Amino acid sequence: MAAFMCSGMRSISKSKFAAKKLLQQYVRASKLEPYIRISFCNLTVMQSNPSYKYMSTGVDLKNVSCRTEKQIASGVNFVSLRHKSDSVINESHIINEDSDQKEDKKEEKEKEWYQSSTFKGVAAVTMSSLTVGSLAYLMHVQGEPVRTESGEIIVDEFSGKWNENFSRAIQRYINPSREQLLPDPLQAPYYQPPYTLVMEITGILLHPEWTYETGWRFKKRPGVDYFFSKVCPPLFEVVIFTSEGGMNADPLVNNLDPHGAVMYRLYRDSTKYVNGHHVKDLSYLNRDLSKVIMIDCNEKSFQFHTRNGLKLKKWTGDNDDTTLIDLANFLQVVGSSGVEDVRTVVEYYSRFDDPMGTFKENQRKLEEEKQRRLAVASSQDQKKSWFWRK
Structure with a gap:
């Protein structure tokens, strides 16, 4: 064993x-x-x-x-x-x-953290702080006082206040970007047109359209080429003054005016921001307002100078529209007549809902009166010739 x-x-x-x-x-x-x-x-x-x-x-x-x-x-x-x-x-x-499961659980925890209300709150507070801080810094920089060539500060109405930079920046934002929007009138031997025509493009010369196929496109109003050929110098100094931004509007003006009839272009930075609207203050143009005519489809755009503004109906894309042709004839009559103060003419036609329709009717009546006078003069000449025959 x-x-x-x-x-x-x-x-x-x-x-x-x-x-x-x-x-x-x-x-x-x-x-x-x-x-x-x-x-x-x-x-x-x-x-x-x-x-x-x-x-x-x-x-x-x-x-x-x-x-x-x-x-x-x-x-x-x-x-x-x-x-x-x-x-x-x-x-x-x-x-x-097991290691893959641990990594998956870790990723799920991270996703839950990013989707949690705590993370969203922290992110919102951080972004708000950065935005407010950036705006405050920009307002401080934009609100610095103007200095002379030697570096001395020019005293203005905001100097000495605790919030002078902020107030000055706000004032610069709501006012045009410069004191004189146009250069001084040309002097001899150069030729300066006697009248200044200020035009809006949206609703007057162009109409924005949107489709699924093309997106946003701008339709050219009938008679644009004829209009610019009639109002160009020597009668008018054409100025495009729009509330659109320069980056968007400048290519549109290039397409509208390939021959260079427009002498100056003013965009949104040249407007005055009042009660949520960009107003075109004509007093900044550096021109005699008795010789300035403004064409727009929104009366708020020229609310500071209602006597200079002629309101037209907003064009909505009608292909049979002839407003620009009538407007060119109207401006040609005004320019060739040598009117001393165009505000009297503009103020008269602004009383009507359809200024160009009223102008055409007046032109028709004027032509009829002219024909009647020619007929009367012709009949009198015939009577005189018959009398001398006797």
């Missing part, structure tokens, strides 16, 4: 030693496997058949180290080794899946 137990203990110890040795050989083989790129099945075949000692499916065994050959010759059971390698690979996949 004792002998049997001793033999059993020896077999157990031998099995433990064999298992330990097998594990060491597996670790060594697993370290070498990525470099020799050979499967355990091929190794088993080569062990059983010596003729395949230096043959393999696409593998040059000459590069295999002597250590690996000893392991092959030691009779290792590669089938069990393969099962163990598969278990180790499965364990590595499980570890990778």
